[in-house]
Amino acid sequence: MLSKRSLVGVRLNFHTLAVLFFMLIGTQAFAADPAVDSSDEAVAAGKAVFNANCKQCHKLDQKYTGPALRGATDRQPAEIVKTFIKNSGAVIASGNAYYAGLYKDFNNLAMPAHEFLTDDDLNNLLAYIEFGDKVDPAAAAATAGVEGGAVAVGGGIPNEYLTVILGVLVVVLLLILVVLGLIISVLTKYLTKQDLDEDDKEFVNQKTNLGKVFKSDMFVVIVTALVIALVAKTALDGLYSVGIQQGYAPTQPIAYSHALHAGTLEIECQYCHTGVEIGRSANIPSANICMNCHTHVQNVQGKEGVSPEIQKIYDAVDNNQPIEWVRVHNLPDLAYFNHSQHVVVGEVECQTCHGPIQEMEVVGQHSALTMGWCIDCHRQTEITTEGNAYYDKLVQVHSDSKDALKVKDIGGLECAKCHY
Ligand code: HEC
Ligand code: HEC
Ligand code: HEC
Ligand code: HEC
Ligand code: HEC
Ligand code: HEC
CATH class of the missing domain: 1.10.760.10 (Cytochrome c-like domain)
Structure with missing residues (x-):
């Protein structure tokens, strides 16, 4: 009875500790200059x-x-x-x-x-x-506590904290075991001094010392599992983040603006990126496509003469020299990505992968473009099968299962689909 109650006590303490820990993460992040108005x-x-x-x-x-x-x-x-x-x-x-x-x-x-x-x-x-737009740390901690591991990764807690959390959990667990061991040995000492009948004596004297706790199978299994989880997570993070270039937005040779052309002027993406619907590559437009308009448009409205930026297009055409745009997105050669598969067959919007391009003055890489990024979407995205005869058979086979047909179900997680 006694030991059971102390166990409950320990679990409560552990819970409080965990909540405190999450709140700490939520609040320690940034402090602002006190001069800043917070109204x-x-x-x-x-x-x-x-x-x-x-x-x-x-x-x-x-x-x-x-x-x-x-x-x-x-x-x-x-x-x-x-x-x-x-x-x-x-x-x-x-x-x-x-x-x-x-x-x-x-x-x-x-x-x-x-x-x-x-x-x-x-x-x-x-x-x-x-x-502005502050995430409430208490709410984040609550969801994290309820949903646990994998789901929390997608939700509130930034990935880099998880390794720390795992590490702290290991330490906390060890501490709990030590404290439990101490409690047990103190209680045992106390109880052996009392007058007890045979049954109780036997109960009290059974494997209760600290050494046994540490040698017990359960303890070894738990610690090993936690260590393996920690190592595996670090390794996976490493693999999933090979060569991340997120945010990369190089200065381009001509101050060409998507915000102006795709945003304000509402030119279709496909007008310039002619490959997206027919093949693997989206294509960067040649100067000739620019000239469709810029033979006439020599400057922005209200300005005199030829804009120096537009002059660069004329120079390129006159000298028959391609404009040397700096490539923003770049998958390593070992991976295969096909635009038409995603844009036409998968009906994925450009913005889902590239972000709000129509608002960007300078294009930057919006998504991580890691393997983890590809795979996460393939796990989550349902495929549009309606009106697509290609999928009729698959849908029939799949119709027994209650889950929607996802990209992963048509082979979207197979190594060879993305790797040569
Ligand atoms: C008038 C032509 C034009 C239109 C319209 C246009 N783009 Fe572009 N786009 C370009 C040019 C030129 C570049 C190369 C220079 C740069 O990166 O800004 C480019 C670059 C890009 C890149 C980066 C390519 C790389 O190097 O990795 C993406 C992504 C992109 N465009 C997406 C879009 C999307 C999405 C739309 C529609 C919302 C769109 N573009 C509309 C001309 C256009
Ligand atoms: C469908 C027509 C169209 C196409 C195609 C087009 N533009 Fe433009 N562009 C315009 C218009 C219209 C303006 C002026 C907008 C204004 O008056 O505010 C402009 C403005 C510009 C400016 C701003 C000039 C300045 O001094 O601020 C640059 C630079 C430019 N375009 C580059 C390009 C390049 C490079 C391409 C090819 C990749 C291209 N444009 C393709 C219609 C087009
Ligand atoms: C499912 C995600 C996804 C969607 C949807 C998508 N792209 Fe891409 N895009 C990529 C990836 C990944 C790359 C890098 C490809 C590479 O390096 O081989 C890329 C590269 C590009 C490039 C650079 C040139 C090239 O082909 O490598 C342009 C331009 C581009 N995309 C435009 C577009 C436009 C326009 C749309 C919408 C019609 C679109 N993308 C939709 C993922 C996507
Ligand atoms: C065209 C992109 C662009 C726009 C628009 C822009 N920034 Fe920046 N900002 C940057 C870049 C890039 C940096 C990094 C420093 C650098 O390269 O000069 C930066 C840095 C900063 C920093 C320093 C951040 C730090 O870590 O201490 C602040 C603050 C900032 N920007 C505020 C603003 C505000 C406010 C606006 C709008 C009024 C704005 N920026 C508009 C690109 C931009
Ligand atoms: C935003 C979601 C999304 C992202 C991100 C994404 N994909 Fe896809 N992908 C899809 C969808 C949807 C389909 C299904 C198209 C269809 O219906 O066949 C698909 C299909 C594929 C297929 C064909 C699978 C098959 O079995 O036919 C390949 C290969 C593929 N994607 C590669 C990639 C690669 C490589 C990346 C990362 C660089 C990537 N995808 C990122 C949504 C995505
Ligand atoms: C949906 C597409 C997709 C699938 C499925 C996929 N990969 Fe990848 N993989 C990628 C992309 C994209 C990269 C490049 C990411 C980067 O550079 O960060 C990559 C990178 C890698 C790398 C790192 C290579 C390096 O540059 O060091 C390894 C290893 C790898 N994949 C193995 C696998 C194995 C094994 C499988 C099957 C279990 C698999 N991949 C399935 C898309 C995929």
Whole structure:
């Protein structure tokens, strides 16, 4: 009876520990400069400025074309951050080592100047950056606690914390075992001093010492399993993240803007990327396709003369030299990816994989393009079989199973489908 109750006590403590741990993760992440306004009005006003000027490159908690912004006023004083937002080039040129390093990390991609922002705009921006769209750490911890392992990976907790959590769990488990062992030996000592009848004596004296706990099969199995899980997870993370280039957005030879052409002018992606529906490669348009319009359009509306950027198209055509666009997305040669399979057969939107291209001034790599990324989608995505005779047989065979037909069911997880 006694030992059972103490067990319950230990489990409760463990639960509290776990919750505390998750809350710690949630709250320790960033601190903001205390000068930053945290009122709801400031945050809302800041969000509007952010959406109009910064959204195409930044997210609050995730690296995008630019760095994740939350915590910016922790990394540098608020006043300097404001100067940086107005004119990043000037701050970097002034010798600020932090921003110079950041600039280098982002492939010398210069953030555009925002001289037009007022001081109020800037203060509101900082309010939004630090206090906007915050994930409630308690809620995140609750879902993580309920759903456990695999599901939590997809949800709230960033992957890199999982290794730490696993490690801490191992330590906590060991501590619990030690404490349990101590409790048992103290209790045993106490009980053996009491007057007990034979049955109880036998019960008390049975395998209760600490050494036995450590040697017990159960203990060995648990510890081995945890160590294996830890090693396997580290190895898998390594494999799944080989050569990640997410966020890569090189400067292109011509300041061509998708935000202008695909966004404002609403030109179809296929008008330029002619390969997406017929084959493996999407194709980058040749200068001739640009010339369809730019023979006439020599500058943006309201400006005189030929735009120097558009002059570069003319030069390329005159000299019969292709424009040397810098490739953004690049799978290693060992992997095979086919656009038409996804765009035509799978009916996947360009934006699902490439992000909001129609909002990007400079194209950046939106998805990780790792094997894990391909496979996750193949596990989750149902295939559209309706009206597609190709699938009729498969659907029939599959109709006994209650789950929807996913890409994985048609071989989307087979190594040879993606590897030569
Ligand atoms: C065209 C893309 C682009 C746009 C638009 C843009 N940024 Fe940036 N931003 C960057 C890049 C890239 C960096 C990394 C530093 C560098 O390369 O100069 C950066 C860095 C930053 C930093 C420093 C972050 C840190 O980790 O300390 C802040 C703050 C910032 N941007 C705020 C803004 C705000 C606010 C706006 C809108 C008014 C904005 N940015 C618009 C690309 C952009
Ligand atoms: C008017 C022509 C044109 C249109 C329309 C257009 N693009 Fe592009 N796209 C280009 C050019 C030129 C490049 C190469 C320069 C660059 O990366 O910005 C490019 C590059 C890209 C890249 C990066 C390629 C790489 O190097 O990995 C992606 C992805 C892309 N476009 C997707 C889209 C999507 C999605 C749409 C529709 C929403 C679209 N494009 C519409 C001309 C166009
Ligand atoms: C379907 C027509 C069309 C095609 C195709 C097209 N453009 Fe444009 N482009 C325009 C229009 C229209 C403008 C001017 C928009 C405005 O007035 O704001 C423009 C503006 C530009 C500008 C801005 C010039 C400046 O000084 O800011 C550049 C650069 C540009 N285009 C490059 C390209 C390149 C490179 C291609 C080929 C990959 C291309 N365009 C294909 C219609 C097109
Ligand atoms: C299922 C995900 C997915 C979808 C949907 C998708 N792409 Fe891609 N795209 C990729 C991958 C992966 C690459 C890199 C391919 C490589 O390096 O071999 C890529 C590369 C590109 C490139 C660079 C040139 C090339 O062909 O390698 C362009 C341009 C492009 N995509 C445009 C588009 C357009 C336009 C659409 C929509 C009509 C689209 N993509 C839909 C995943 C996707
Ligand atoms: C956003 C979701 C998504 C992503 C990301 C994605 N795919 Fe797919 N993929 C699909 C869908 C949907 C189909 C099914 C098309 C069909 O109906 O045949 C498919 C089918 C395939 C097939 C054919 C499978 C078969 O058995 O016929 C291959 C090969 C493939 N994808 C490779 C890749 C590779 C390589 C990547 C990563 C670079 C990738 N996919 C990323 C959604 C995705
Ligand atoms: C849906 C497509 C897909 C399937 C299925 C798939 N892979 Fe991959 N794999 C990829 C892509 C894409 C990459 C390149 C990712 C990168 O560079 O990060 C890759 C990379 C790898 C690498 C790393 C190679 C390197 O560059 O070091 C290995 C190893 C690998 N795959 C093995 C396998 C094995 C084994 C299977 C079968 C169990 C498999 N893959 C199934 C898409 C796939």
